[in-house]
Amino acid sequence: MRVASIVGSPARSPVGIWLCLCNLSFKASMSLGRTMLVWLAAVCLARAEPVLPQSFTVYSSPIQLRYGEVYNQMQDPMALPPHIVERYFDQGKALAISGFDADMVRKKNGVETKVKLSDHYLHHYILAMGDNSTMNKIQERAAKDKMFARMLTGCHAMTRSHVHSFLTETNDDPDIVYFGSAAGAEYRHNRQRYQAPFRRVIKKPHVWAPTFHVINTNRPLQNTSLPYSPLLECPCTPQRKIDVKNGSIDGQSPDPPIHCSPEFAATGNPSCHLATYVGGWRCCEHGVFLIDTDKECSDPKCSQELQDEVFMKYTFYYEDADVGTRKMAPSACCDATGTGQGVENIEYDVPACAPGTPVEKCLHVVETVQPVGFYHRHPKSPNDRHRANELVDLVFAAPHLHVAGLSIELFDNITNKTLCSAVASADNQGGIMYGNGTEAGNENGYLVGLIPCTWSGSDAPRFQRNHPLRMRAVYNASRTHTGVMSLWLMEVSPVADGDVVV
Numbered sequence: 001m002r003v004a005s006i007v008g009s010p011a012r013s014p015v016g017i018w019l020c021l022c023n024l025s026f027k028a029s030m031s032l033g034r035t036m037l038v039w040l041a042a043v044c045l046a047r048a049e050p051v052l053p054q055s056f057t058v059y060s061s062p063i064q065l066r067y068g069e070v071y072n073q074m075q076d077p078m079a080l081p082p083h084i085v086e087r088y089f090d091q092g093k094a095l096a097i098s099g100f101d102a103d104m105v106r107k108k109n110g111v112e113t114k115v116k117l118s119d120h121y122l123h124h125y126i127l128a129m130g131d132n133s134t135m136n137k138i139q140e141r142a143a144k145d146k147m148f149a150r151m152l153t154g155c156h157a158m159t160r161s162h163v164h165s166f167l168t169e170t171n172d173d174p175d176i177v178y179f180g181s182a183a184g185a186e187y188r189h190n191r192q193r194y195q196a197p198f199r200r201v202i203k204k205p206h207v208w209a210p211t212f213h214v215i216n217t218n219r220p221l222q223n224t225s226l227p228y229s230p231l232l233e234c235p236c237t238p239q240r241k242i243d244v245k246n247g248s249i250d251g252q253s254p255d256p257p258i259h260c261s262p263e264f265a266a267t268g269n270p271s272c273h274l275a276t277y278v279g280g281w282r283c284c285e286h287g288v289f290l291i292d293t294d295k296e297c298s299d300p301k302c303s304q305e306l307q308d309e310v311f312m313k314y315t316f317y318y319e320d321a322d323v324g325t326r327k328m329a330p331s332a333c334c335d336a337t338g339t340g341q342g343v344e345n346i347e348y349d350v351p352a353c354a355p356g357t358p359v360e361k362c363l364h365v366v367e368t369v370q371p372v373g374f375y376h377r378h379p380k381s382p383n384d385r386h387r388a389n390e391l392v393d394l395v396f397a398a399p400h401l402h403v404a405g406l407s408i409e410l411f412d413n414i415t416n417k418t419l420c421s422a423v424a425s426a427d428n429q430g431g432i433m434y435g436n437g438t439e440a441g442n443e444n445g446y447l448v449g450l451i452p453c454t455w456s457g458s459d460a461p462r463f464q465r466n467h468p469l470r471m472r473a474v475y476n477a478s479r480t481h482t483g484v485m486s487l488w489l490m491e492v493s494p495v496a497d498g499d500v501v502v
């Protein structure tokens, strides 16, 4: 059951299609006479409602990995296309992003092909976009502050809260906007489209800097009954030096710290303590191998294996921001392992149910209650100046689960109304999609899609920032899984005039 509008392709009204043709013929006519151009321009202007979004496409720097190796770092900032910089940065206009598509590709001899999850698994991505000088400030701080640097590039980056906190120290309206954050394997069917008037607004778009967590999984499966690569659950291999007394993995403290909310820790989940930690993203740092390199490789860097190369590709849809545009900002909800505002451990384990448990009872269920918005006086974002009773609209809710996820729901904890839900079903129509084929986007046995809910200016649920939302996620517990996640990655939009409930 889908309770909110599923993000679909924008309705193709005859006017829209006509405009499309109009744009095409407009371009084609550039070499035709000036009269023709003016005529076409006049017709196009006369029909200029509704305007279809324009788009631009960017590619990441190469991601080079050997089989079993992990890529987990922030790439150097790259310039946005010149026409975007010219129109928005140089002319001082705000860029309004209405959505984007993500893909992973390989480029060989000028031919671009899609890369399957069974070839390179995208664990998650985070994209920063905005002003170069602000991006430089973040990097300068990272150069001086080792901890900040690790938070920026490593697994901690998923939480976004560190940069959120740094940026809001000086400016309540940051010049850098973040996309993604924990969206991963589902990227091809996780349609990022925002309904008007809600947009990701970027004031000084100049550069973008992505962080990727990718695993090279490109080997036929061996010794497993699983249809997917066991590497995607980031097993801690014998090469990981886990020092429980010192609280370190490979001589560094896990980042973010291994820490669950008291409620979640009370469930005894192995992922909440280093002593019982056996797999997940803390064993999945940049350059680490997820195979036993003593057994499978000639040396710890597996240098006998060929290094492969893939790229992430993003197409952004955009328009000029105008007076009616309403900007989007991160929500403080929901991480299954968290409490209060923001995230905690982010990942957890699904322990296998006891042998003989009936299928319908062999489930692992987690729940948490968190406020919809960030507001002042919470430890993770001490600089946030928003008041608890300010109003926000909930405008975008993207679920995030790993393989074996069966359902994830979002409720208003006061009315118990369901706000969004995604459920696995045989026909793949419930919002959680599992692949059953061989092509990219339909990889057999992989979780390949999670459909977000979006709201418009007329139907977005409105809450005080401290309004509690509840999430519940269910996994299939027929076998053990490490490092799973149950998150709602959500965006709110502040209500104008600082409205408060009186």
Ligand SMILES: *[C@@H]1O[C@H](CO)[C@@H](O)[C@H](O)[C@H]1NC(C)=O
Pocket: 077, 078, 079, 132, 133, 136, 206, 207
């Ligand atoms: C961003 O700023 C840095 C430092 O001033 C500079 O080296 C770099 O070339 C700039 N990047 C772009 C894309 O302009």
Ligand SMILES: *[C@@H]1O[C@H](CO)[C@@H](O)[C@H](O)[C@H]1NC(C)=O
Pocket: 222, 223
């Ligand atoms: C698979 O299992 C066989 C038999 O147990 C073993 O000899 C082999 O090393 C295993 N291969 C891998 C890649 O673990």
Ligand SMILES: *[C@@H]1O[C@H](CO)[C@@H](O)[C@H](O)[C@H]1NC(C)=O
Pocket: 243, 246, 247, 248, 250, 251, 252, 253
């Ligand atoms: C203990 O952990 C700290 C980081 O918390 C690290 O700097 C140090 O190298 C670790 N010691 C050992 C023996 O791993």
Ligand SMILES: *[C@@H]1O[C@H](CO)[C@@H](O)[C@H](O)[C@H]1NC(C)=O
Pocket: 369, 413, 414, 468, 470
């Ligand atoms: C959420 O709802 C439950 C059940 O009604 C209630 O016991 C709990 O106190 C609520 N939590 C918050 C933070 O409102």
Ligand SMILES: *[C@@H]1O[C@H](CO)[C@@H](O)[C@H](O)[C@H]1NC(C)=O
Pocket: 416
């Ligand atoms: C809230 O709704 C859920 C799902 O419909 C239901 O399982 C639960 O019992 C309800 N809780 C309350 C307190 O009504």
Ligand SMILES: *[C@@H]1O[C@H](CO)[C@@H](O)[C@H](O)[C@H]1NC(C)=O
Pocket: 426, 427, 428, 436
């Ligand atoms: C594969 O999944 C699609 C939905 O994505 C479904 O319509 C189809 O029936 C499935 N095929 C098989 C053989 O299960």
Ligand SMILES: *[C@@H]1O[C@H](CO)[C@@H](O)[C@H](O)[C@H]1NC(C)=O
Pocket: 359, 360, 406, 476, 477, 478
């Ligand atoms: C859980 O997974 C097992 C093994 O794949 C399967 O047999 C079972 O039907 C699944 N349970 C549910 C509730 O989907």
